[in-house]
Amino acid sequence: MLIIGLTGGIGSGKSTVADYFGELGVPIIDADAVAREVVTPGSDALREITAHFGAEILNPDGTLNRGRLRGVVFRDTAQRGALEKIVHPRIYADLRRRIAALDAAYCVVVIPLLLETGQTGFVDRVLVVDSPEASQRSRVQARDGLSPEEIAAIMRSQAARQSRLAIADDLINNDGSLAELRQQTEALHQHYLRLAAAAEKTAPLLHDPRH
Numbered sequence: 001m002l003i004i005g006l007t008g009g010i011g012s013g014k015s016t017v018a019d020y021f022g023e024l025g026v027p028i029i030d031a032d033a034v035a036r037e038v039v040t041p042g043s044d045a046l047r048e049i050t051a052h053f054g055a056e057i058l059n060p061d062g063t064l065n066r067g068r069l070r071g072v073v074f075r076d077t078a079q080r081g082a083l084e085k086i087v088h089p090r091i092y093a094d095l096r097r098r099i100a101a102l103d104a105a106y107c108v109v110v111i112p113l114l115l116e117t118g119q120t121g122f123v124d125r126v127l128v129v130d131s132p133e134a135s136q137r138s139r140v141q142a143r144d145g146l147s148p149e150e151i152a153a154i155m156r157s158q159a160a161r162q163s164r165l166a167i168a169d170d171l172i173n174n175d176g177s178l179a180e181l182r183q184q185t186e187a188l189h190q191h192y193l194r195l196a197a198a199a200e201k202t203a204p205l206l207h208d209p210r211h
């Protein structure tokens with residue numbers, strides 16, 4: 001199955017685009033949701049995180065205190081590496097399992113930090129939702145009520161707009177109306193259906209016992 005990795009900075013419009021693909025009947029997998037699931041209480045990942053970072057990384061109810069963990073790994077690349085070594089293989093194994101269970105021409109995996117985690121090889125195509133930074137800021141402010149400083153800090157921690165554009169196979173420019181965003185998504189949907197059909201035509205030969 002054709003796997004599309006959907007990425008973009010905070011407030012770029014990723015979730016909205018994912019919703020539009022969903023309305024077109026495309027299966028959507030959310031890497032952030034998977035990332036939360038792999039560290040639920042009782043999981044191996046949470047046990048390893050606690051062993052490495054200490055029990056102070058937990059909330060009183062035994063769940064992961066994400067804010068505290070983020071504080072530890074934010075400026076410490078070694079600690080961040082240790083955390084990623086624990087969670088990334090599990091997240092990607094889980095994503096692979098979910099994809100294998102699907103029956104569709106193609107699927108969309110929303111991976112906000114696709115570039116930052118260096119996992120672009122996981123997908124067949126990278127779809128970037130791109131947006132002027134001023135629009136990102138005003139949308140996030142309206143959606144999450146964060147201060148300009150908080151939004152700036154998040155944006156600084158994410159890949160730069162130019163480096164995201166550099167890895168894009170496909171691009172959605174979200175600098176207009178929601179109607180235009182939907183229309184670009186629909187056009188890409190047709191494009192992906194054609195790509196998936198073309199791949200389907202050549203792939204069966206590989207499995208044909210006569211060859």
Ligand code: ADP
Nearest residue numbers: 009010011012013014015016139143176177178
């Ligand atoms: P992301 O998932 O990339 O953080 P969202 O899809 O949640 O971004 O979009 C952020 C907010 O901006 C949402 O409330 C969404 O409805 C709104 N939004 C996104 N694109 C547009 C647009 N072109 N016009 C108006 N509002 C938009």
